[in-house]
Amino acid sequence: MKKIKLLYILNVADRVNNFSYTSMLAAQKLGIEFHIAGNWSYASDREKKADEERYGIKIHQIDFVRAPYHPGNIKAYKQLKALAEKEQYDIIHCNTPIGGVLGRIIGKQLNVQKVIYQAHGFHFYKGAPKVNWIIYYPIEKLLSKYTDALITINKEDFEFAKAKMQLRGNGKVYYIPGVGIDTDFYTVNGEINKELRKELGLSDNDFAVISVGRLEPNKNTETLIKAMSVLKNENVKLIVCGDGEQRGYLEKLSERLGTEKSVTFLGTVSNLQEIYRAVDALASSSYREGLSRTVMEAMASGLPCVISKIRGNTDLIENGKGGFLCEPTDFKAYSEAITVLLQDASLRESMKNENLKRIKEFNIPTVVGETEKIYSEAVKKL
Secondary structure, eight states, X not given: OOOOEEEEEEEEESSSOHHHHHHHHHHHHTTOEEEEEEEEOOSSHHHHHXXXXXXXXXXXXXXXXXXXXXXXXXXXXXXXXXXXXXXXXXXXXXXXXXXXXXXXXXHHHTTOSXXXXXXXXXXXXXXXXHHHHHHXXXXXXXXXXXXXXXXXXXXXXXXXXXXXXXXGGGOEEEEOOTTOBOTTTTOOOSOOOHHHHHHTTOOTTOEEEEEESOOSGGGOTHHHHHHHHHHOOTTEEEEEXXXXXXXXXXXXXXXXXXXXXXXXXXXXXXXXXXXXXXXXXEEEOOSOOSSOHHHHHHHHTTOOEEEEOOTTHHHHOOBTTTEEEEOTTOHHHHHHHHHHHHHOHHHHHHHHHHHHHHGGGGBHHHHHHHHHHHHHHHHHTO
């Protein structure tokens, strides 16, 4: 009997990581041969082969460009089509905007039997700019006709897709809670990492809030810096982890608002798991998320979360229970929420316990189980 082959398409990645991990486990549990295509940053072929052996998969280089309309993606399309023609996949599972477009077009062209698209947050959503609806919604509507299964990772997208998307052959829309988080990796042992706090320049009296993500417009870190300027409390510190095109602008904004002593820009960090254990809360003011991995990591680390009241975030945090939800640009609301946490240790403890309990719904075993069901249904129909 021919072994079923699945191609998992993402976009740009350093190496095989947690983004695809649950899908890989689900496929292997069903005896499906798992191939993954992306634009990788492996230092050598030896490194790539080591991951292939470690996970029991095939890794393929496709020169995707992150910007969807970049002409370089024409080359990526040709590479991906040649790979699919050579390997004769039974199932394509595509992700991200560019992977989702190219994967479904190629699936249609080559008559791939089952095409699965996983939306990690539609670019059109409640409150999205009109241009997003004008550009992205018609494309998604068209490509849904080439899609046998559509996976969504938040409740808003799930309800919208069920109502508006007509899939090929009466295909189904599914909801799964993200790509899975290893809750054990972030397990809290009850102790603050005091040594790391000192390295971060924090005193025992400081209340440290972490912000994580690329410094770009969608992440809207300027709201958090403005919140710090309103707080005017020298014991509240904002630790900004991440880099990007807005870093210079944000550093100047911090200086202009007089918060340079209370806002620290760490850039890209490799010890984020440890930093979570050295701070007191997480803050995020993004305009758009699918289902924020950063928020899930913070929850698994036992941190209260002060985050934007947007799609995905509302699946994770109930206002007043695991943290607070604020409008993305309402910096005064952020400052007030941080002040409440600063002043109420018992509330911080109850939010910690709530988040440690709630995050179990988004862990790896749960997501593997849900993905396995979707793959099983696809296999039955081959």
